[in-house]
Amino acid sequence: MVGSVRGEDWLRQDVNSTPGVRQPEVNARMPPVLALNVGSSTVKFGVFEAARGHLAPVLRGRIESNGAGRRLVSQDAAGGVLSETPWVAGGDDATSDLLRWVEARLAGPVAAVGHRVVHGGPDFSQAVAASEPVLESLEALAPLAPLHQQQGLAGVRALRKACPDLPQVLTFDTAFHGGHEPVADRLGLPRLWEARGLRRYGFHGLSYESVAGQLAMLDPSMAEGRVVAAHLGSGASLCALRNGRSIDTTMGATPLDGLVMGTRCGSLDPGVVLYLQQAGGLDAAGLVDLLYRRSGLLGVSGLSGDMRVLLESDSPAAREAVDLFVYRAAREVAALAGSLEGLDGLVFTAGIGENSPRIRAETCARLAWLGVELDPAANRRGSGRLSPVGAPVTVRMIRTDEERVIARHTSRLLGLDR
16 A cells, blocks of 8 residues: 555554563464565664564664774664664675574574665566565666665575575665656656656655554644655655655655755756766766765765765864754755645654754745744754644654554465454
């Protein structure tokens, strides 16, 4: 079911879980599902028990980079840290290493693994079981998501090799946006290219599905209205939601489009790309490196692509990078309000959106003309409703849970939630 979320799926949220024992326990009646979320900067995972249409978190974690290398941080169902250890993967089989670590921690096997795949292209609008023909079709989309597609699919292949009988399910970041009107996704190119699948797809769909589902439980009247969800992280985008469904989004055919991001440039005049080729002498590989890895906050600041570092810096260039991020985010919120023909709500999510009161405040200040305002104390607390009661536009912060969405689609496809 593309672009729709049932609110009752979000009745059991980690934020409401009662803290329990430090060692996760597996209920044999609820086969655990491992959800893998391979991003551009981190690998997140979650283990969930599925039963009677609900998902209960068992174990969560992430592999992240720091100055000393990579580390694995594991958490219990309530978010309490279980361990922080250095992470050294075994060559090309890093996903299998993580699976073995998870199963050792659980003291038992998982029933299935669900994966986040960034690009589903024109052919994949819902979760699908991993197979060789499916993987080959998805690998052909790698030029449209060079930082993500191969990286995510490599993990699927590694597990197929190491555990050939383990069911694997692929879920897609593009699927949530599949119900757009054609005018929202059409590019101004000759029809030949549209026939070959070149159009706007949108991304971060698993995050937006999570936000829409939680919003339906937290504030049903807001969820039924015209809402812009802001997924602001190392990768960043916005989504226009009407009655919980995506009608427009800032990312296009690739995850390079739209907002300024950690190391990605965002929307760029195509003529600039031509100039970089003709006058700058950059070939395709050089363009990928420049536009995906050396631009955005990193390129403008000359310091870092990490918003936390920039907010702590007194460098004028760091301040200019932050200003550009906020300016572009506010401008695109206003543009999506045009797509929605009004604005009833604004939701912040993802790493920056969830954790930076300053970015939320500066973005909302630029949108005051639309009726957006914040309660400063609520914004500092950073939970729930952030706008004053009675404000024309309701502002909220909602923590995204892509791993739960992956696990839910996996469980449903394999019939594990019955």
